[in-house]
Amino acid sequence: MTDAPETDDPEAAASEAADSGTADSGTADSGTADSGTADSGTDDAGVAARDDLAGIVDLFGAMTRPELRRGLSELAFKRGVDVDDGTLRATIDAAVRGYHLVPVEGTDAGVDPADETFLVAGPAAFPSVPPNAEDLPHILDVPDRRLEREALGRTVRDRLATDVADAVASADRSRLEELLEVTYDLETWAPVDGDDLRGRIRATLDGLGEDADG
Structure with a gap:
């Protein structure tokens, strides 16, 4: 099972989402997905810093893309921010492209289900836990998954x-x-x-x- 990007051009999709006003631009840190100059910066949509994405995933060891999107939606709701699904997908794709998140197959990592693709915090990330993310293990029905490095x-x-x-x-x-x-x-x-x-x-x-x- 391959882990194809969820958009043909994730960085462009993130930029389009930002232009359409679907995310709260005031939440963005320095750096954008397009610039590539700030590894821990937010994507253009301002959903979350890439290191924060890695930190959320690290809370569970590994997450599927839908699980991570649900987690990001929960955090956005707590901040009073309305973020659409396309923006979340583009945000995750940009983090994968930059190796802040890396996709692995369950069969390669010894995690069930074996035919599922999981995301783990990648080598370019310095995982950080954003505000309210510590509550996610109590909110999401996601098991703890520890993969062999x-x-x-x-x-x-x-x-x-x-x-x-x-x-x-x-x-x-x-x-x-x-x-x-x-x-x-x-x-x-x-x-x-x-x-x-x-x-x-x-x-x-x-x-x-x-x-x-x-």
Whole structure:
């Protein structure tokens, strides 16, 4: 079972949601999904900081996308903010793209149901618990799920290798630079080696620099 993004362009969807006024712009911290310059910043829709998303997921160990959306809806309700489902989906997709959240299959993580996809706090995240989130384990019918980090590390490394290959193929400099940072984060997050991925990224970036000079 694959974990396809819930929007074709999650960051654009988040921006459109913000423009349409579906979220309370006053709740946004510094940084946006489009800028990519603030890892813990909010998405454009201002739903929650990405580190807060990781903190919510960490309360349970792992959550499905629908469970996380319900949790975010509960928190928005407590703040008196009306957030639509499309905005929540785009917010989660942006956090997944930035490796603040990472998708894993139940069968890979040893979690039931095996055919379900779960989200866990990712290597780029510094999980933080937003106000009122400590009540979520008492509100949501979500079991405590603890996943084995070494198995998670292998799964996330495979995904990172795929993302690196895509960025190399498209010569996407900004994405390559972002993924370069993730390779370091991954090694502190799980017992895996990202040196070969860094080598491929740097070689591609060097080539792009030479093309620009030429």
